[in-house]
Amino acid sequence: MIYLIFLPVLLIIGFVIAIHLSFRAPRLSNDVSPSDYGLDAQIHSFVGQQGKQLSAWWINSDQPSNTTVLILHGWGANKSMMLPLAKPFHKAGFNLLLIDAHNHGDSEKRGVSNMPKFAEDLESAVNWLNQNKPNECQQLIVVGHSVGAAAVLLAASKGLTASMFISIASFVHPKLMMQRYLKKLDIVPGLVQLISNYAQWVIGYKFEAIAPLTSITRINQPTLLIHGDADSVIPLSDYHLLCDATKKDNIECLEIPGADHDSIDKIEVHFSALHDFIEKHLNK
Numbered sequence: 001m002i003y004l005i006f007l008p009v010l011l012i013i014g015f016v017i018a019i020h021l022s023f024r025a026p027r028l029s030n031d032v033s034p035s036d037y038g039l040d041a042q043i044h045s046f047v048g049q050q051g052k053q054l055s056a057w058w059i060n061s062d063q064p065s066n067t068t069v070l071i072l073h074g075w076g077a078n079k080s081m082m083l084p085l086a087k088p089f090h091k092a093g094f095n096l097l098l099i100d101a102h103n104h105g106d107s108e109k110r111g112v113s114n115m116p117k118f119a120e121d122l123e124s125a126v127n128w129l130n131q132n133k134p135n136e137c138q139q140l141i142v143v144g145h146s147v148g149a150a151a152v153l154l155a156a157s158k159g160l161t162a163s164m165f166i167s168i169a170s171f172v173h174p175k176l177m178m179q180r181y182l183k184k185l186d187i188v189p190g191l192v193q194l195i196s197n198y199a200q201w202v203i204g205y206k207f208e209a210i211a212p213l214t215s216i217t218r219i220n221q222p223t224l225l226i227h228g229d230a231d232s233v234i235p236l237s238d239y240h241l242l243c244d245a246t247k248k249d250n251i252e253c254l255e256i257p258g259a260d261h262d263s264i265d266k267i268e269v270h271f272s273a274l275h276d277f278i279e280k281h282l283n284k
Helices: 002-023 079-091 115-133 146-157 172-182 181-187 191-203 212-220 235-243 264-269 269-280
Strands: 041-049 051-060 068-072 095-099 139-145 166-168 225-229 253-255
Touching: 041 115, 051 115, 051 181, 068 115, 068 146, 079 095, 079 139, 079 264, 095 115, 115 139, 115 146, 115 225, 139 181, 139 253, 146 166, 166 269, 172 191, 181 235, 181 269, 212 235, 225 235, 235 253, 253 269
Parallel strands: 068 095, 068 139, 139 166, 166 225, 225 253
Antiparallel strands: 041 051, 051 095
């Protein structure tokens, strides 16, 4: 009889543990340094949400500049993986700040990773810039990739102060992401919805409230959406849905031919289009 009492409890505990393990972000070390790309970086650490440290690289422009590019990686990645993207920005004459989100790279652990927490890390980084590099970040360009891209849109929709935003390979809606990720579980009726409901409870937000599809309609600053037409992780249809979600003049879209989800290096080939977007909106 006692087994019949504890069995449901054990099943629930096992279910919760399995969900957390499945969605836990892997921590990868920063095996590549800015010097490998000919960049001279200063290592910084500053306090983020809940008093947890965030690790960052600050890279001065070759000539004094009042414009800084803040770059945030995606899920399970780190700041070193963004160096191929950082290099053309630096070549264009901008200062750089690359950060590791909590639970990633060299930053401290902070509970369960999720996209709203990525957005909070962006806010912490902007606060650090305003306090420590006020002259260098009079104009700020915030760039994110994948989950970091969705976080950029969420932070922008909540009023993050920046001159412009660039979102690379963002998904369109957490619900669609969950459905794609958990497709094999459709054989169990209601299981995907149960997991989705639990995920929303853990995150503390309804998916609709934080979805890039929702965020994009609330952004008033210049924003560039970028996506590779060969993306095997986030389908190009997500990008099209985002681009079609608003016809506001401040939202622009750029499709990169032949680029997969992690083809950060391909953006350098098309950097002139990014630079045109920046030049159009800088100093305005």
